[in-house]
Amino acid sequence: MHLPRSRHEYLxxxxxxxxxxxxxxxxxxxxxxxxxIRRDIRELEAAGRLGRVHGGAIALGSERGPRAARALVGVVVPSVVAHFLDTVRGMEALAPALHVRLVLGVSHYRPELEEQQVERLLALGATGLVLAPTTRDRSLDDLAAWLGAIPVPLVLVERRIDALTSLSELDVARTDHAHGAVLAVEHLVRLGHRRVGIGVYDRTPTAPRVRDGYATAVSRMGLAPGPDVALSKGDDDPARLRRELADLLDRCVATGTRAVLVHTDDHAARLVETALDRGMRVPEDLAVVAYDDENAELAAVPLTTVTTPRRELGREALQLLADRIAHGTGHRPPRHVELLPRLTVRASCGAAPRS
Incomplete structure (x- = not known):
């Protein structure tokens, strides 16, 4: 059931x-x-928010009449759960101020479906696109050729593709995930750890940057090498993920490692459960910092985690695209906007949680 406030926001x-x-x-x-709905419209009219007419409502007009959306913008993301859901919500929050109508397409990490979604959006009249393109199962040359043939302005979101000039010269809004990993390792070092392990779900575009940041922090701070385990998704083969998490814990125990950075939140939560099942204490025996902050607070031990600015990222991406639509592709240089994540401290690392 939609509450009055949500109905009013929709109207x-x-x-x-x-x-x-x-x-x-x-x-x-x-x-x-x-x-x-008619009652809602009457209430909003009384509050001076819109004008009531037969059959519905209109914007409060100036002498030029109601203002509708000036541009239709297509958004294509791999999924609409967790990370990208919040990113889309950020765009949605900014769209009215820019007089933009958003139309969403989901690729499910399938390049052929992604291309179909873009074709559909262009057929609907999209004047610009925000894309989080799938890099898996697709060469960078093919990706560059496809993106270069799209006839409207583009902004890539949450992608770092520096291998080809034609890709790096597109407008991009992304999170500095390497910085997030550095934050995590530095925090654990301040808590007294001199060796930090890492477990990473590698089949994501975020994973290489998390690894880069971890390596940078370990080198910069002169830490002893910690265990490094690649993690699988776990949904298709839960037994495999259990073995990988057990391997990570075994290596931590064998090397005296008592702190670990784990990407993602879900993997970190499962690691905590595995540790607790073994009789280990978190954080006393093993301090854990997760990455993403999607469901970290709901873990058996609430997870300290790197919190990514998902909604803010959506706003930045849409603003970049609106500027590009307004000023054309040849009137200003490409822009790469990087937002910094922050560390949210909870119980799993051993530090006092921050209010």
Whole structure:
């Protein structure tokens, strides 16, 4: 059931983006009666937020009348859960101010579906695209050729592709994941650890940057080498992931390593469970810092984690695209915007949680 506040937000967003909203369509979309929507419209009209008309509502007009969205922007991401869901929400929050209507496509990490989604969005009239392209099972030359043939402005989101000039010259908004890993290792060192292990789910575009940051921090701080274990996803073969986590714990015990950085939150939570099942204490016997902060607080021991700025990243990506649409591709140099993650301290590392 949609609460009054969420219904009001929906009505105002539709009016802002399209200039008007029909009561019947809003009722069907929200799963409530038209009577409820008409009551909401009356309340918003009384508050001076919109104008009520027969069959719906319109934006409060200036002498030029209601303002609708000026541009349709396509967004193609690999999934709409966790990380990219929040990124899309960030774009959605900024879209009304830019008078942009967003249309979402999901690729499920499949290059052929990604290309189909882009074709569909272009056919709908998209004047620009925000893309998180799939780099798996696709050569960089093929990716560059495809992106170069797209006839509207592009912004890549949460991708770092420096191997080809044609790719690196596109506008990009991304998180500095290497910085996040450095934050994690530095924090563990401040807590007294001189050896830090790492476990990484390598089949993500984020993983290489996490590894880069970890290696940088270990070298910069003169740490002893810690265990390094590549982790699988675990959904298709849970037994394999259990073996990998057990291997990481075995190596930590054998080398006297009492701190570990684990990408992702889910993998870190499973590592904590494995450690607890062995009778180990977290953080007393093993301090754990996770990466992503998607479900970290819900772990058996709430996880200290690197928190990525997902919503802010969405806002930056959409703003970059709006600027590029407004000014054209040849009037300013490409922009690479990197946002820094922060460390959220909870119970799993041994430090006092921050309020």
């Amino acid at each position: 105002l967003r539709e009016v802002e983006l399209r200039g008007s909203v029909r009561s019947a369509e809003a009722a069907a979309r929200l799963g409530v009666s038209e009577v409820t």
